[in-house]
Amino acid sequence: MKNKKNKLEAIGLNAYYGDFLALKNISVAMEENQVTAFIGPSGCGKSTFLRTLNRMNDYIDGFRVEGEILLDEQDIYRKEVRVDELRKQVGMVFQKPNPFPKTIYENVVYGLKIQGIKDKELLMETAENTLRQTTLWEEVKDKLHKSALALSGGQQQRLCIARALAISPSVLLMDEPTSALDPISTAKIEELIYELKKNYTIVIVTHNMQQAGRISDHTAFFYMGELVEFAKTKTLFTSPKDTRTQNYITGRFG
Amino acid sequence: MRTSEKIIEGLLWLSAAITILVTAGIIWVLLSETVAFFSEVSIMSFLTDTEWTPLFAVKRFGILPLVAGTFLTTAIAIAVALPIGLTIAIYLNEYANASFRAVVKPLLEILATIPTVVYGFFALTVVTPFLQQIIPGLAGFNALSAGMVMGIMIIPMISSLSEDAISAVPKSLREAAYGMGSTRLQTAFGVMVPAASSGILVSIILAISRAVGETMLVAIAAGQQPRLTLNPLVPIETMTTYIVQVSLGDVPHGSLEYRTIFAVGITLFVFTFALNNISFWIKKKYQEKYD
Numbered sequence: 001m002k003n004k005k006n007k008l009e010a011i012g013l014n015a016y017y018g019d020f021l022a023l024k025n026i027s028v029a030m031e032e033n034q035v036t037a038f039i040g041p042s043g044c045g046k047s048t049f050l051r052t053l054n055r056m057n058d059y060i061d062g063f064r065v066e067g068e069i070l071l072d073e074q075d076i077y078r079k080e081v082r083v084d085e086l087r088k089q090v091g092m093v094f095q096k097p098n099p100f101p102k103t104i105y106e107n108v109v110y111g112l113k114i115q116g117i118k119d120k121e122l123l124m125e126t127a128e129n130t131l132r133q134t135t136l137w138e139e140v141k142d143k144l145h146k147s148a149l150a151l152s153g154g155q156q157q158r159l160c161i162a163r164a165l166a167i168s169p170s171v172l173l174m175d176e177p178t179s180a181l182d183p184i185s186t187a188k189i190e191e192l193i194y195e196l197k198k199n200y201t202i203v204i205v206t207h208n209m210q211q212a213g214r215i216s217d218h219t220a221f222f223y224m225g226e227l228v229e230f231a232k233t234k235t236l237f238t239s240p241k242d243t244r245t246q247n248y249i250t251g252r253f254g
Numbered sequence: 255m256r257t258s259e260k261i262i263e264g265l266l267w268l269s270a271a272i273t274i275l276v277t278a279g280i281i282w283v284l285l286s287e288t289v290a291f292f293s294e295v296s297i298m299s300f301l302t303d304t305e306w307t308p309l310f311a312v313k314r315f316g317i318l319p320l321v322a323g324t325f326l327t328t329a330i331a332i333a334v335a336l337p338i339g340l341t342i343a344i345y346l347n348e349y350a351n352a353s354f355r356a357v358v359k360p361l362l363e364i365l366a367t368i369p370t371v372v373y374g375f376f377a378l379t380v381v382t383p384f385l386q387q388i389i390p391g392l393a394g395f396n397a398l399s400a401g402m403v404m405g406i407m408i409i410p411m412i413s414s415l416s417e418d419a420i421s422a423v424p425k426s427l428r429e430a431a432y433g434m435g436s437t438r439l440q441t442a443f444g445v446m447v448p449a450a451s452s453g454i455l456v457s458i459i460l461a462i463s464r465a466v467g468e469t470m471l472v473a474i475a476a477g478q479q480p481r482l483t484l485n486p487l488v489p490i491e492t493m494t495t496y497i498v499q500v501s502l503g504d505v506p507h508g509s510l511e512y513r514t515i516f517a518v519g520i521t522l523f524v525f526t527f528a529l530n531n532i533s534f535w536i537k538k539k540y541q542e543k544y545d
Binding site for chain 1: 351352424426427429430431432433434435436437440444445448449
């Protein structure tokens with residue numbers, strides 16, 4: 001098996017909310033076309049870390065980072081980086097499905113439209129492709145121009161994934177994407193993640209350790225703002241090196 | 255204990271009842287005087303005649319000039335207040351940091367505490383002379399200056415209510431927009447403003463309602479010459495100004511001239527009542543969209 005390229009890499013990353021040090025000296029690399037899962041108890045910093053990868057924390061008053069995050073070996077916190085351009089490469093799916101209060105079609109093509117693309121055929125083609133990719137096409141093809149808010153939670157979340165894919169990012173960040181969904185919708189999204197990793201680098205935060213075990217190639221365990229352990233998912237779950245990891249995955253806390 | 259509870263309950267009921275009774279009383283007076291007015295003047299001529307001269311020898315009772323005056327000052331006011339108010343609301347929500355917002359919001363609301371009579375002579379003695387240097391034909395009393403100052407006066411209504419509406423949009427939508435690579439401007443105008451549109455619309459309607467009912471400012475600065483025109487450069491008269499003019503004058507009680515103010519008053523009431531109901535209806539219809 002050939003060595004994969006590091007798509008994203010954090011080097012000595014500290015993150016602060018005001019004076020509070022939320023992430024302590026995190027160094028970790030996420031390989032291309034792999035699924036990397038972040039696990040850990042609430043408040044451990046896993047979501048904060050995920051959100052530094054596309055600079056979603058930039059608008060929080062008092063938030064700042066030290067260290068580097070490399071995307072394709074370029075630091076994304078450099079001065080000349082435009083966050084809106086960065087986020088076109090690093091897409092994001094959130095915990096709660098958050099479609100815009102617009103039609104299904106308008107949701108999917110939103111990202112293209114804000115880039116100034118007006119070609120109706122191209123927009124429709126992209127909409128169909130991404131909706132097929134997210135297995136939503138058959139369910140919504142007759143109501144593309146109805147409100148996205150009328151869809152079920154699971155459909156809304158797949159729509160949000162389709163929306164993120166429409167602008168063809170290379171990385172997809174997912175912040176507990178199934179925690180608000182029922183088991184069937186969850187299974188669909190997990191299958192989807194498995195399919196998507198052929199073309200995308202996926203980083204997922206999850207509360208659900210079985211989920212991390214099922215879908216990820218690598219797993220990072222965060223605790224109190226520290227990256228305690230990072231390994232191949234199988235290794236981490238079968239022979240954790242750190243006792244805190246062991247305690248967490250055996251359900252002794254969290 | 256029980257009796258004191260009863261007394262308190264009774265007092266609460268009474269205070270609620272008084273407000274309703276007073277409102278009912280006002281409507282009753284308006285209606286009865288208006289009915290008396292329309293027994294002498296036909297509704298048709300009231301609604302279609304283009305002259306309003308009840309205080310002249312040749313009396314004409316067309317409400318249209320007064321409605322036009324009110325419409326003109328209101329339209330100018332909204333044209334000033336809407337872009338500025340909305341810009342402020344968007345800026346405070348999407349750009350300003352928390353400490354800046356904490357200072358500016360109360361400052362803006364101070365604008366709303368300035369007595370309207372002050373705005374009136376500000377329009378008359380500062381804005382009008384200034385505008386006259388730019389627009390040579392501008393009369394000393396005019397709808398333009400009054401409307402513009404009224405616009406400044408109602409900015410806080412629009413900015414404050416719109417700001418509330420925008421900040422009530424779930425944070426997740428803003429994140430969705432940013433997550434898709436939207437700039438702040440695209441997020442504000444493509445996502446936040448449309449999502450808050452019902453609340454923004456309500457703020458505009460309430461501002462219109464306020465502008466239609468505004469009295470002192472237009473009485474001082476816009477003139478007292480009812481004329482059917484949309485020219486903002488000449489003196490006009492609004493419905494409210496006319497009521498002030500007659501109320502302060504020496505028109506005998508019970509005369510036809512006296513009753514005109516009730517006919518004008520009820521017209522004004524119909525306008526503001528309709529506007530407030532529309533805003534109430536919009537609020538109710540769209541409020542729970544995201545819950």
